[in-house]
Amino acid sequence: MHPLTQFKFCPKCGSDRFVENNFKSKKCEDCGFVYYFNSCSSTIAIIINDNKELLVATRAHEPVKGTLDLPGGFVDMEETGEEAVAREVLEETGLKVENVKYLFSIPNKYIYSGFEVQTLDLVYLCKVSDTHMLKAEDDVAGLEFIKISELKPELFGLMSVKEVIKEIQKMNI
Missing domain, CATH: 3.90.79.10 (Nucleoside Triphosphate Pyrophosphohydrolase)
Incomplete structure (x- = not known):
């Protein structure tokens, strides 16, 4: 399982519209925040x-x-x-x-x-x-x-x- 699957909510605004952006990031569809999962x-x-x-x-x-x-x-x-x-x-x-x-x-x-x-x-x-x-x-x-x-x-x-x-x-x- 990819570690990002465990992140369900945007850490900036709390929205549940926190979706896959690409292999190493998720993006909030509400506030636009992008979270990159780095080492x-x-x-x-x-x-x-x-x-x-x-x-x-x-x-x-x-x-x-x-x-x-x-x-x-x-x-x-x-x-x-x-x-x-x-x-x-x-x-x-x-x-x-x-x-x-x-x-x-x-x-x-x-x-x-x-x-x-x-x-x-x-x-x-x-x-x-x-x-x-x-x-x-x-x-x-x-x-x-x-x-x-x-x-x-x-x-x-x-x-x-x-x-x-x-x-x-x-x-x-």
């Missing part, structure tokens, strides 16, 4: 220790509760991707990001409360100097470092993260 920005953190191990999280909540994941999350309003990934890493792991390097982006579909959110996941290589404060927090049930060569993409619950794992295994980071 939300999200971040994924790649944190690698000196042993070439990647920091991997276990999801504490749906969607895909109990599967493997990477630290990260949605970009807040008025926040850069770099600020968001550092904030999310701190919230989820207790680690302070010292340096951030953008790697690539990948589209994803994230089901939240039964609603499909289209995201553009921004992947960052994050440098942390001290992992002694590592602690699963926020929406993370567990954290562990796993050798990159031993990662199994099929154990990760989100489609975009599975693809990120495959890419990381091809890169020589």
Whole structure:
């Protein structure tokens, strides 16, 4: 189901004459307001220790509760991707990001409360100097470092993260 089908009323005037305009937008036949359904920005953190191990999280909540994941999350309003990934890493792991390097982006579909959110996941290589404060927090049930060569993409619950794992295994980071 296309996410726009769940929008029944115009967010500007409340009219129920809020109809499909094209694949990515709806238009109000009463006030003329056009709503474009664009991707939300999200971040994924790649944190690698000196042993070439990647920091991997276990999801504490749906969607895909109990599967493997990477630290990260949605970009807040008025926040850069770099600020968001550092904030999310701190919230989820207790680690302070010292340096951030953008790697690539990948589209994803994230089901939240039964609603499909289209995201553009921004992947960052994050440098942390001290992992002694590592602690699963926020929406993370567990954290562990796993050798990159031993990662199994099929154990990760989100489609975009599975693809990120495959890419990381091809890169020589």
